[in-house]
Each structure stands twice: as structure tokens, then as C-alpha cells.
Amino acid sequence: MSPLVRFRDCDHSVFVSYAHADNEVYGNWVSDFASELTKDLAAELARVPTGRAVLPPVHLSEDNGPLAGELSEQLKARVARSFAVVVVVGRHYVDSAWCGQELAYFQQAFGNAGLNGRLYIVALAQEPITLAAAKPVWRQVFAGRNPVWQTYFEDDAVARPVAVMRDDGKAPTQAFARRFDRLRDDLVGKIKADLGGAQPNPQATRLLIGVGAPELETAIAGFAASARAHEPSVALLDFAALDQRAQLAARLRDAERLVLPFHQGQPRMWAVAGGQLAVLLECWRKMGKPDEQVFALDLSEVPPTEPAEPEHLEWLAKLACPKLLPAALLTRLFPPAAPAVVGQAVAAAARPVRLYIESNRNEPWQWKLLGEQIRPLWQKLLDERQIHVPLNLRPSGLNIDEIDLFNLDDADGLILLWGQKEARSLLSQINLVEDRLTELAPAIVAYLSPPKPQAEQAVPALGWQVLRFQQQEAPPPKAVLPEQGDAIELTRFLNDVLDRTSRRHKLSPV
Structure with missing residues (x-):
């Protein structure tokens, strides 16, 4: 490739x-x-x-x-x-x-x-x-x-x-x-x-998993799936990237932690002591990345196709980073949250809740107006549950024309706007978003009206619930308010977002 x-x-x-x-x-x-x-x-x-x-x-x-x-x-x-x-x-x-x-x-x-x-x-x-x-x-x-x-x-x-x-x-x-x-x-x-030199996905990869021997691919994929249950921003490095140093440097530059999978088998890059793992570690260090964020994934339980030569085993023995089995490494990377103390305020989530609201050239400001209606509802939910989780609405919306620049797995909730687009366009857009997700977060379609569908009419959106919002001119500036029948559903959607966030960050009420 x-x-x-x-x-x-x-x-x-x-x-x-x-x-x-x-x-x-x-x-x-x-x-x-x-x-x-x-x-x-x-x-x-x-x-x-x-x-x-x-x-x-x-x-x-x-x-x-x-x-x-x-x-x-x-x-x-x-x-x-x-x-x-x-x-x-x-x-x-x-x-x-x-x-x-x-x-x-x-x-x-x-x-x-x-x-x-x-x-x-x-x-x-x-x-x-x-x-x-x-x-x-x-x-x-x-x-x-x-x-x-x-x-x-x-x-x-x-x-x-x-x-x-x-x-x-x-x-x-x-x-x-x-x-x-x-x-x-x-x-x-x-x-x-x-x-302009822009990269297709500038968001940082919180965990980058390096390349192992071919027989380790299934085990590496399994570890990656387990890691994504704790942190969506997990990426696997392709072997082809090792031959493209500029591409490799870009992947490592955006990574916060590096995992080196190994076993007792011959590495792919056999001409270098330590193989491809040595190449990755050398590049990591040349970029000024700390050794403290490098971890070795011990997959020795997988039988090697070809035993490693002595120089490779010697390199592994000298490797100073933690060498842990999959379960132990997951615990090291994602330690369980300490139990909450009764009567003591719970710490906030590791990062704010990210609610992505679509923006596009046909509805350039509605995402912001919609966000203004969501903030007080969100605060009301936090007050009821006595949890402090700040809400982060993307400062420029989710520009659907630049969707490749967004890491949608970071989203805790997704809202697509349906104003001037046709139904077919909406369905294509939903497919476009879902194809970029490892796990679908709570998601809705905000139908901006007028015009609006009749209350008894079902609007198909591939399983995404469609909620109606009335655009109003007064008082200025123009507002986007949920219609009476759908305001309850909007609160239910935000409850789903908060429930998912609480599970991911292991939050408890005060």
C-alpha cells in the first residue's frame, strides 16, 4: 500500500x-x-x-x-x-x-x-x-x-x-x-x-499501536478493540508506513502514547536489531517524545512462525519500557477510577463533553443558535444529578464539507441539521458520518422549520431520531427553538449523552 x-x-x-x-x-x-x-x-x-x-x-x-x-x-x-x-x-x-x-x-x-x-x-x-x-x-x-x-x-x-x-x-x-x-x-x-500541507486528521491519536509480526495481527487487533472501549482515539500503524519516514513521523508526532507489540518471533525488519520496533522507538525519540509514554505489549503466548535471532531477543531484553501482558497493559493505560467518597464533590470528566453540531454553507449559523438552546438544558441535567461535566460545542460547528478533518470518535453526541437538504442528501450524510465512527454516539437530526412535516408524519433518517426546531426572528438575534412536542425528546437525547459520558468517565453523583 x-x-x-x-x-x-x-x-x-x-x-x-x-x-x-x-x-x-x-x-x-x-x-x-x-x-x-x-x-x-x-x-x-x-x-x-x-x-x-x-x-x-x-x-x-x-x-x-x-x-x-x-x-x-x-x-x-x-x-x-x-x-x-x-x-x-x-x-x-x-x-x-x-x-x-x-x-x-x-x-x-x-x-x-x-x-x-x-x-x-x-x-x-x-x-x-x-x-x-x-x-x-x-x-x-x-x-x-x-x-x-x-x-x-x-x-x-x-x-x-x-x-x-x-x-x-x-x-x-x-x-x-x-x-x-x-x-x-x-x-x-x-x-x-x-x-497547504494540511493533514486529513490533525487530532491527536491518544494511543498508537505499532507493527508486529504477521502472526500477531489478530492479537493486536483484539487489544486495539479492548483499548477502544476505554479510549476511542486508538490507531493501528500500517507496516507500509515504516518505508515512508515522512508519513511515519507525522503519525508519531500526533500520538500521545506508543505501544510496541512483541513476542519471541522474528521481526519483519529482520536486518535491524529489534526490527521494526527499534525503528519506531528511534523515530519516537528523535522527535523528542518521552520514553515514559512507550509501552511494550507482551504477546508471547502467540507461537512464532520463525524464532527470533539472538540479536533481536537481546534488544528486547534491554528494552527499558514496561513489558506487560494485554490485560495488565490495559490497566496500566486506563487505571480504574477511584470510588467516590460520600459527601465529596466528584471530579469533572477528563475532558469536557463534546457535542458536535453540523454546520454547512446552507445553514452557517444554526448550529450556534441551536447550541444556545441546549446549554441551559444541559446545565439543568447537571444540577439534577449533581455532576460537573462542562459542555463543549465545537467553536466552528461540524463542517460537513470538511468531515475528514474531524475525529468523530471523540464525539459524545452528534446533531445533523436538516434544513435545505433533500432527504436523499440527508441519508447520504448520515452514511458519511457513520462510516467514520467506531461506535455510534447518541445522535439526532434537527429539522429546521418552516416548512415542517406534520406531527403525525414519520420522517425516515436511518434510525436517527428527527426533532423539529422552529426558527424565530424575535427576540433578536434569530433563535432556533425546539417545538413543544419535541422539547422532551431533546432532553431525552441529552440524558443519553450524559449517561454515555458517565459510563466512559465512571462519574458518580455527589
Whole structure:
């Protein structure tokens, strides 16, 4: 697996994977899509210092020639040298083995980081979504994950996408532009962030688990799952990162604690005494990180495929950090809270409760107005339970256009706004959020009205409860108030947030 290619180094800004027959059946839809993407990227990046004399082109997979057979080395190189990939799924796409190979190679080249940040899936009709998801290559690539579909069709009964261009050919249709603008803006934002050196996830990783021998992967994954029960911000280091020192340094820089898994087997990097663990520890120390935050995970109960050579065992013997079995290391990293003393105030949580409220360009301030209504309800709950847990509303909201920059596992509660977006857009957004979560926190959708659904109407939101909020102009500034029937449900949601926080931080009432 390779690191994601930087925009300044890529050969193609976007690789568009599609079936040639879909382009023909839908009246050159893919070609028109690529043409609009090429023009818009040029316009959006015209004044951005890209370091390129010419903007990298958008590449259509059809240009590679054959439509079947094994993926050529030339095509693999084009995928690997593209900043992003757009997969256009029509009814002929699902029958194309060539298209499936392109998707599989993209995942092989860039892993989950590519699937999360550089892949866009465009659906031209409803039926191909179902058919594609049932394909073995699709299940293999996404491995239980829920890909986010961007639907470019209006009616499930009409097996055609919305038209790209108006009849006069002078501009895109409104139906197309409404969808296309979201994809373009997200891609442009990621390109600008990459050119500025921004990392896709700047939040600190509280626990980074290093690389062990191949036979230790199951045991390491089990330890990581147990650690996440105490602390969501746990990350596993990929072996490929050891060959990319800049990437490795970035991962270690953001980590607060480092775990080195070991047993009595030969390490992967056998040419260095101590193997990959020695490489990790050396890099950790060069960055000025303290040895006190390094721990060795003893997995000696796992039989080695090949016994370690003496120099590796000697390095382990000299390793000064604590060497603990999984259960003991979990206790060391996450000591149990001391029991509360009757009549004595309970200490606050290790960090404030984090309630993430969506913000976007259509509702830029509603998150803040909604937060102003939540604060007094939260304080009322704290007074009733006699617990001091400050509430932290993100100072800029949860910008849905920059969701890759947020570590959503840090969230104690999630609120998505439903104002101007369509129902399909809301469902896609819910999928986008849930795909970034290890464990779903209490979550609701705030329906901003007017207009509003009738009280007896059920609004589908994939299991997220929809609560209605009336936007009012008086008294100024404009307020977002829960409707009478849903105010109780809002309090119930905050109770769920507080209950979850109390369990995670082991809080007790005074």
C-alpha cells in the first residue's frame, strides 16, 4: 500500500472509472461530467499556487484501450498517479470486470485512507447501487463498510440520470449542478488542504499501536478493540508506513502514547536489531517524545512462525519500557477510577463533553443558535444529578464539507441539521458520518422549520431520531427553538449523552 499521492506530484487530478456502454446509453453523460469537472477545477484553482505550470488533467478510463482482460501496468500506474478517483456506476458498470479491477486496485494502492478521502461514487440509477453492492469485488473492497453514494437521479422509477447540460448546451442543468457542486467543492477543498500541507486528521491519536509480526495481527487487533472501549482515539500503524519516514513521523508526532507489540518471533525488519520496533522507538525519540509514554505489549503466548535471532531477543531484553501482558497493559493505560467518597464533590470528566453540531454553507449559523438552546438544558441535567461535566460545542460547528478533518470518535453526541437538504442528501450524510465512527454516539437530526412535516408524519433518517426546531426572528438575534412536542425528546437525547459520558468517565453523583 502506497501513501496517497500529493497533488503537486500527481499525473491526473481525477481518474474517472466507468463503463463505456454507460456513457453511450446515457448520451455521453460521463464525458460531459468529466468536461464540467475539468472546467470547474481549472476555475477554482486558477489563483491557487499549485506549483504546476499546467493543471493535471481529468483522465477517463476508456482512454486506456481494452475493456476486458487483466489490468495493464500502464492503467495501474495511471490509477496510482491520480489524486482522486470517481467511480460512475450505471447499469453496465456492474457487468464490467475491468471496472471492478480498477476499483480493487485503487483500494490495494491506497487502502482505507484512499477509500475515505479520495474516492467518489456516482450512481446513475437506483438499480446499479443494489447490483454493485452484491458483487464480490465490491464486498471485498469495502469489507463491511458502507460506501457513500452520490445519487445523480431524481426518480427511482426512471432508470436514467439527471441531464448534465441544458437543452441549449450553454450551462449545466440545476438538478445536475446541485449534486455536482458538492462533489467539486469537496474535491477542491482536499486539493487546497493538500497543497497547504494540511493533514486529513490533525487530532491527536491518544494511543498508537505499532507493527508486529504477521502472526500477531489478530492479537493486536483484539487489544486495539479492548483499548477502544476505554479510549476511542486508538490507531493501528500500517507496516507500509515504516518505508515512508515522512508519513511515519507525522503519525508519531500526533500520538500521545506508543505501544510496541512483541513476542519471541522474528521481526519483519529482520536486518535491524529489534526490527521494526527499534525503528519506531528511534523515530519516537528523535522527535523528542518521552520514553515514559512507550509501552511494550507482551504477546508471547502467540507461537512464532520463525524464532527470533539472538540479536533481536537481546534488544528486547534491554528494552527499558514496561513489558506487560494485554490485560495488565490495559490497566496500566486506563487505571480504574477511584470510588467516590460520600459527601465529596466528584471530579469533572477528563475532558469536557463534546457535542458536535453540523454546520454547512446552507445553514452557517444554526448550529450556534441551536447550541444556545441546549446549554441551559444541559446545565439543568447537571444540577439534577449533581455532576460537573462542562459542555463543549465545537467553536466552528461540524463542517460537513470538511468531515475528514474531524475525529468523530471523540464525539459524545452528534446533531445533523436538516434544513435545505433533500432527504436523499440527508441519508447520504448520515452514511458519511457513520462510516467514520467506531461506535455510534447518541445522535439526532434537527429539522429546521418552516416548512415542517406534520406531527403525525414519520420522517425516515436511518434510525436517527428527527426533532423539529422552529426558527424565530424575535427576540433578536434569530433563535432556533425546539417545538413543544419535541422539547422532551431533546432532553431525552441529552440524558443519553450524559449517561454515555458517565459510563466512559465512571462519574458518580455527589
